[in-house]
Amino acid sequence: MVVPSPTPMRTKKTRAIGIPTIDLSLDKSLVSELIVTACEDYGIFKVVNHGVNKEVVSRLEKEAVDFFAKPAAEKQRAGPATPFGYGCKNIGCNGDVGELEFLLLQTNSVSISERSRTISSSDPSKFSCAVNDYVEEVRELACEILDLLAEGLWMEDKHVFSRLIRDVNSDSVLRVNHYPAVKEVKDWDPSPKRIGFGEHSDPQIMTILRSNDVAGLQICLRDGLWVPVPPDPTGFFLIVGDALQVFTNGRLLSVRHRAVANSAKTRMSTMYFGAPPLNAWISPLPEMVSPQNPSKYKPFTWGEFKKAAYSLRLGDTRLDLFKIH
Numbered sequence: 218m219v220v221p222s223p224t225p226m227r228t229k230k231t232r233a234i235g236i237p238t239i240d241l242s243l244d245k246s247l248v249s250e251l252i253v254t255a256c257e258d259y260g261i262f263k264v265v266n267h268g269v270n271k272e273v274v275s276r277l278e279k280e281a282v283d284f285f286a287k288p289a290a291e292k293q294r295a296g297p298a299t300p301f302g303y304g305c306k307n308i309g310c311n312g313d314v315g316e317l318e319f320l321l322l323q324t325n326s327v328s329i330s331e332r333s334r335t336i337s338s339s340d341p342s343k344f345s346c347a348v349n350d351y352v353e354e355v356r357e358l359a360c361e362i363l364d365l366l367a368e369g370l371w372m373e374d375k376h377v378f379s380r381l382i383r384d385v386n387s388d389s390v391l392r393v394n395h396y397p398a399v400k401e402v403k404d405w406d407p408s409p410k411r412i413g414f415g416e417h418s419d420p421q422i423m424t425i426l427r428s429n430d431v432a433g434l435q436i437c438l439r440d441g442l443w444v445p446v447p448p449d450p451t452g453f454f455l456i457v458g459d460a461l462q463v464f465t466n467g468r469l470l471s472v473r474h475r476a477v478a479n480s481a482k483t484r485m486s487t488m489y490f491g492a493p494p495l496n497a498w499i500s501p502l503p504e505m506v507s508p509q510n511p512s513k514y515k516p517f518t519w520g521e522f523k524k525a526a527y528s529l530r531l532g533d534t535r536l537d538l539f540k541i542h
């Protein structure tokens with residue numbers, strides 16, 4: 218059953234809706250249908266009863282809180298995030314900025330342990346252990362959801378998506394964003410006065426987002442209206458990325474989203490971006506293509522797509538470069 222989330226306050230430029238919430242403990246065939254519908258209608262949904270170990274989640278959260286509380290000079294030792302490490306305000310390398318600081322990490326254990334030495338000089342193994350454990354948990358959740366999605370889409374190979382992010386060479390990334398409270402922004406003011414993280418879609422297959430209980434995430438509905446996503450620290454939000462849009466030949470669309478500043482409290486969010494290996498081919502899957510519905514995208518490798526993404530601005534619709542007109 219899809220349970221609507223609590224109704225947020227109505228504002229002038231945003232509309233009150235509840236994004237779908239899916240209970241993963243329900244019957245698998247029902248859940249796979251619900252996942253397909255949620256991905257088609259919104260490109261985002263929340264999962265509850267997901268089975269992710271709470272202790273693992275709070276251990277990573279504590280490590281991140283401790284890191285961001287350090288003096289700026291100490292944090293800077295783990296930066297700049299070009300492309301991995303600690304970053305402050307600068308996003309990507311083409312002039313995008315936001316009111317945040319963040320950690321951007323590759324998800325293989327070798328690079329996590331190397332990074333941890335500059336992130337936590339006092340106890341790097343505690344930090345890397347917290348990150349590794351979290352990555353393992355959310356990767357499992359992502360794979361379970363991607364397998365259910367493949368089933369709901371009637372794919373012959375049920376592991377067609379999950380295999381890519383389970384691959385030892387998967388280019389998946391973990392990001393922890395820390396948005397300090399912004400005093401001059403009022404909660405009742407709907408205009409995005411201070412942008413925490415600007416409007417964009419995620420380039421990968423699927424993103425798993427979790428945040429503390431502070432609001433800020435907004436999504437753009439198919440009709441162009443922006444809606445707030447009420448925070449839920451006990452749930453995980455699944456976000457359709459550009460690569461999944463291509464695999465499904467546009468049946469599922471990546472969802473544009475952003476984070477806006479919050480007046481009272483510090484927001485922290487953690488995202489696992491499930492990506493293929495750099496040399497993996499991304500193109501519409503055979504089941505998604507027919508003479509009536511021909512391929513909408515040229516085939517490209519994940520490495521080529523990533524290069525294109527990093528050469529553009531955050532808000533650009535990078536898939537336009539690969540469209541067949």
Ligand code: GA4
Nearest residue numbers: 308309310313392419420526527529530531
């Ligand atoms: C958006 C999703 C992820 O946060 C990210 C971002 C990346 C970065 O911050 O380095 C990018 C952005 C994201 C898309 C376009 C390029 C690359 C910043 C930017 C301007 C880590 C990712 O994979 O793509």
